[in-house]
Amino acid sequence: MSFFRDPVVFLTQWLNGVLAGWGLPPAWVQVISFTIGGAILATGAMLFVTILIWGERKLLGRVQDRYGPNRLGPWGIFQSFADMLKIFIKEHITPVGVDLIPYNLAPILSVAAVLMVWSVIPLSMTMYGVDLSVGLLYFVAVGALGELGIIMAGWGSNNKYALLGAFRAVAQLISYEVPMVVSLLVPVMLAGSLSMNEIVKQQNIWFIFISPLAALIFFVTQIAEVGRAPFDLVEAESELVAGFNIEYSGLKFGMFFVAEFVHAFTVALIFTTLFLGGWRGPGAEQYPLLGFIYLMLKTTIVYFIAILMRGSLPRFRIDQMMDVNWKLLTPLSLILIAVTALAVKAMQPLSPWISVPVNIVLNLILIYLTQQLLVRYFKRRKIREVGSRNRPVARLEEPVTSTAESEGSL
Amino acid sequence: MTAMQIIFLIVAAVTLGGALMIATSRRMMHTVLWLVLTLMGVAVLFALLQANFFSVVQVLVYIGAIAILILFGVMLTRRSMVDAGESLVHKNWWVVAVVIALLFAAIVISIQPWGAAHTPLVELMEFKEPISDLGEALVDPAAYLIPFEVSSVLLLAVMVAAIYIAVDRKGGKS
Amino acid sequence: MLSDWLYIAIFTGIALFLPGVAIFLAAVLSPKKPDPIKTSTYECGMETVGEAWVQFKVQYYVFGLIFLAFDVETVFLYPWAVAFNKVGLFAVLEAILFIAILLGGLIYAWRKGALEWV
Numbered sequence: 001m002s003f004f005r006d007p008v009v010f011l012t013q014w015l016n017g018v019l020a021g022w023g024l025p026p027a028w029v030q031v032i033s034f035t036i037g038g039a040i041l042a043t044g045a046m047l048f049v050t051i052l053i054w055g056e057r058k059l060l061g062r063v064q065d066r067y068g069p070n071r072l073g074p075w076g077i078f079q080s081f082a083d084m085l086k087i088f089i090k091e092h093i094t095p096v097g098v099d100l101i102p103y104n105l106a107p108i109l110s111v112a113a114v115l116m117v118w119s120v121i122p123l124s125m126t127m128y129g130v131d132l133s134v135g136l137l138y139f140v141a142v143g144a145l146g147e148l149g150i151i152m153a154g155w156g157s158n159n160k161y162a163l164l165g166a167f168r169a170v171a172q173l174i175s176y177e178v179p180m181v182v183s184l185l186v187p188v189m190l191a192g193s194l195s196m197n198e199i200v201k202q203q204n205i206w207f208i209f210i211s212p213l214a215a216l217i218f219f220v221t222q223i224a225e226v227g228r229a230p231f232d233l234v235e236a237e238s239e240l241v242a243g244f245n246i247e248y249s250g251l252k253f254g255m256f257f258v259a260e261f262v263h264a265f266t267v268a269l270i271f272t273t274l275f276l277g278g279w280r281g282p283g284a285e286q287y288p289l290l291g292f293i294y295l296m297l298k299t300t301i302v303y304f305i306a307i308l309m310r311g312s313l314p315r316f317r318i319d320q321m322m323d324v325n326w327k328l329l330t331p332l333s334l335i336l337i338a339v340t341a342l343a344v345k346a347m348q349p350l351s352p353w354i355s356v357p358v359n360i361v362l363n364l365i366l367i368y369l370t371q372q373l374l375v376r377y378f379k380r381r382k383i384r385e386v387g388s389r390n391r392p393v394a395r396l397e398e399p400v401t402s403t404a405e406s407e408g409s410l
Numbered sequence: 411m412t413a414m415q416i417i418f419l420i421v422a423a424v425t426l427g428g429a430l431m432i433a434t435s436r437r438m439m440h441t442v443l444w445l446v447l448t449l450m451g452v453a454v455l456f457a458l459l460q461a462n463f464f465s466v467v468q469v470l471v472y473i474g475a476i477a478i479l480i481l482f483g484v485m486l487t488r489r490s491m492v493d494a495g496e497s498l499v500h501k502n503w504w505v506v507a508v509v510i511a512l513l514f515a516a517i518v519i520s521i522q523p524w525g526a527a528h529t530p531l532v533e534l535m536e537f538k539e540p541i542s543d544l545g546e547a548l549v550d551p552a553a554y555l556i557p558f559e560v561s562s563v564l565l566l567a568v569m570v571a572a573i574y575i576a577v578d579r580k581g582g583k584s
Numbered sequence: 585m586l587s588d589w590l591y592i593a594i595f596t597g598i599a600l601f602l603p604g605v606a607i608f609l610a611a612v613l614s615p616k617k618p619d620p621i622k623t624s625t626y627e628c629g630m631e632t633v634g635e636a637w638v639q640f641k642v643q644y645y646v647f648g649l650i651f652l653a654f655d656v657e658t659v660f661l662y663p664w665a666v667a668f669n670k671v672g673l674f675a676v677l678e679a680i681l682f683i684a685i686l687l688g689g690l691i692y693a694w695r696k697g698a699l700e701w702v
Contacts, residue, residue, distance in 0.1 A: 027413070030587060031594070038595040042602055091614045095623050102443065108603045115599035119592055130591040134541070137466040137662065138592075144474025148446060151481060155439055167485075171644055174478060174651045181658045188665040194463075194541060251610035255603050319701035322647075326690075326699045330654070334687050337661075338680045341668070345676045348669075457589045467659050475652040482648050485640045545667025548660070549675035559678065561660060562685045565653045569689040572649040573698040576642055 006288050008127045012037070038119070041129060045118050046111075049261050050080035056261070056307050063311035087254040095158060095247050103156030106149045107248065107255035113146035114263045121269055122197040124279045124291030135196040136188065139270060140181055143225060146263070147173050150244055153256075157247040165243030168318060169234035173225060175322060179329035180221035185337050186214035187274045189344065200278035208275040210356055211340055213363040215275040217333050222267040223306060224321070226260065230313040231321060268302040269295075276302070332370055339366065418458060425451030442481045449473050463541050646698050650690075657686050 012033060019029045054069070054077055061068030069076030094103070117139050119129035132138055147170050154166020188194060190210060191202040208215040224231040234243045245256050272278060276298045279291030316324070343362055347355040428448035435441045449472045456465035500506070547553040664671075664679050693699055 030590070034591045034594045035598070038591065038598045042595065042598045046602060088610045089613050089615075090610075091616065092611055093618075093622055099437075099439070102439075104607075107607065108600060111603040112596065112599040115602070116592075116596055119595040129595060130588045132462065132588050132592070133585070134462045134466050137463070137470060141466045141469035141474065144470055147474070147478065151478070152443070167640075167644055170478060171647055174475070175647055177474070178651055178654045178658075181655065182661075185658070185661055185665045188662065189668045192542070192666060192669045194662070194666055250614055251607050254610075255607065322699070322701045326650075327694060330690060331687060334683050334690075338683050341676045341679060345668075345673050458586075460585050462585065462588075463663075471652075471655055471659055475648070475655045479645070479648040479652055482640075482645045486642065486645065541663050542667040542670060545663035545665070546671055548663055549667070549671055549678050551674075555678060558660065559682060559685075562657065562682045565657055566685055566689040569650060569653045569686075570692060572646065573693050573696050576646040576649075577696050577698055 006126055038129065041118055042115050045115060045262060046258065049258050050084065052261050052265055053080045059304070059307045060311050063308065087251055090250040092250040092252060097158040098247070099156045099158070102152035106153035106156060107252045109149035109152065110146055110259040111255050111262070113142050113149060114259050114266055116142045117266050120196055121273060122200055122278060123295060124288040125285060126288045127292060128197060131195055131197045134194045136184060136194045140184070143177070153248070154244040157244070159247055162244050162246045165234055169227070169244055172231065172234060172321060175325045176221045176224040179217055179325065179333040180225065182330070182333040182337060183214045183217040183221070186211050186340055189341060196273055200273055200280060203277045203280055205352060205356055206275065206277040210359050211363055212360065213336055213366055214340070217329055217336070218275070219271055221329065222271065223309065226263045226267055228264055228306065229310040230316050233315060233318055233321065264306060265299070265303060268299045268306060271302055272298045332366070336366060414458070421451055421454045421458065425455070438484050442477065442484055445480065446473055446477050449477060463544070643701060650693060653689065654686065
């Protein structure tokens with residue numbers, strides 16, 4: 001097969017041929033080619049984050065009616081490099097009394113936990129690290145490892161506020177894992193496999209059209225898992241003094257920052273793979289490079305939506321966040337699973353032209369019922385209006401002229 | 411020694427070493443971190459046996475839920491933040507180690523006549539992932555349906571018990 | 585299948601190695617001027633009061649436990665979902681029974697006030 005048809009597979013086979021030609025046993029050939037492929041993927045993911053940061057800053061600037069960075073280079077594209085350079089040479093201030101191994105290992109673990117997901121994502125039909133048969137659960141399990149990094153950061157900092165911030169962050173993350181894992185059952189049910197590439201291959205109709213509610217719940221819980229607005233209480237500057245990464249400076253802090261952006265992009269990538277058809281598109285099966293381009297286009301749109309959410313929504317309070325999760329999203333996702341399972345199984349012999357609209361209608365009915373319940377719940381709570389139309393306007397008081405009276409009142 | 415044996419020995423050593431460090435660490439926070447390492451070692455052992463599903467479920471449930479729960483439990487005790495003073499290892503630990511080594515040697519020698527102990531190492535052949543077989547078995551009335559439903563009742567009991575204890579304590583303690 | 589795990593092991597090693605090397609490089613390149621005030625623990629600009637210990641609310645533990653119960657429940661539901669296309673309607677009803685029992689547990693927790701963030 002020619003180079004242009006499928007560059008990655010062509011290069012891999014050429015490399016394997018060269019290495020076998022040198023007389024290496026096949027196991028070593030595999031190890032070396034895996035190492036080179038993995039290194040390119042990981043380095044590419046980490047370098048891509050500079051473009052992500054630049055894009056986010058420009059877009060947030062426009063949402064807030066200002067220019068983003070526009071001094072360094074055309075449209076400010078070198079701003080991220082300048083920031084990286086600055087963070088590289090800042091001093092690593094290590095406070096006294098820290099536990100050295102958790103303190104230093106935490107940023108590395110945070111970044112590693114996010115990067116490890118990239119090995120199972122199918123970037124196109126033939127471009128993937130490994131088509132693990134339990135790829136979806138691997139993604140969830142690795143997310144659990146990231147929470148460990150936060151606890152190690154909070155504990156190792158020898159700081160009350162860091163510890164408190166770390167606990168709240170972990171409580172938020174584990175709470176939002178429940179609706180995420182439950183709503184992930186829907187693509188697995190529809191595709192019949194846990195392998196990501198298989199789920200993409202089964203999406204003749206994108207899963208977001210078959211079950212929009214599951215996609216919505218998954219998207220919301222993933223935004224909460226990353227810790228972006230409106231769920232970014234744990235890292236908000238005005239509360240808890242920047243949370244668990246108070247005592248980090250220099251590149252260690254930069255690593256947490258990078259981990260968050262890579263996590264946000266990874267989340268958009270997973271959402272695209274599971275619900276928006278991944279690399280599928282016209283001509284993606286013959287020309288895998290086209291599949292990669294489709295994937296990146298769709299992911300950029302999803303990431304765009306996430307940035308817009310960040311720029312426009314106010315932050316949740318911690319008890320509001322927990323209420324939304326345990327009282328709204330978890331029962332809703334469980335009921336959704338039950339309804340979707342019944343509907344899909346009952347309509348299995350029918351053609352997709354009937355079953356897909358029926359599924360969409362069922363989802364919309366669920367959304368409507370939820371909305372009615374919420375309206376009634378808030379009406380029952382009767383939030384008291386503080387300032388209403390009938391309140392008298394505060395009148396301008398005449399200033400007290402006699403000073404003896406005012407001194408006496410003290 | 412094939413590569414698989416070497417990898418197995420390394421992973422087993424890491425797992426057992428982590429377990430040893432759990433028992434002998436001074437600060438309770440370190441014990442939780444060593445516990446995570448031990449559970450990771452078990453997950454890697456599952457992966458070596460080509461049980462993919464159980465490997466990721468081990469990481470997801472044990473490290474993602476149980477280790478964090480144990481961590482919260484450790485944090486509930488006040489003494490965990492204070493440095494534990496004396497070492498937890500007995501002064502004459504080498505006597506115990508010698509006794510255990512002798513016992514192990516005795517066991518190994520006594521099972522030599524048993525024929526099954528000498529079967530050669532069999533390389534597992536590649537097989538197709540059996541998750542869907544597991545799924546079918548879980549809902550088959552002739553297979554594992556009753557344990558499946560009973561486990562849900564068990565989880566319900568766990569939740570109810572924990573809530574009862576916590577709500578009771580919340581009223582009692584601060 | 586073992587070659588899958590080999591790739592993941594190698595990729596994990598690379599993923600741990602890259603930030604490690606970056607941080608090491610930055611630690612080599614950055615200035616090191618420790619100062620007793622700079623390295624003291626941060627507490628909003630004041631001196632630290634008391635030890636680094638916070639009153640740990642039992643609420644965290646309750647959330648962790650409810651999360652554990654639901655996590656194990658979804659672990660049971662995943663094989664069923666993978667085999668979904670091959671089993672009949674009866675299996676779907678059984679799984680709905682499973683979900684309903686656990687939903688009952690969640691509603692019990694809600695009514696008892698265990699889901700409040702105090």
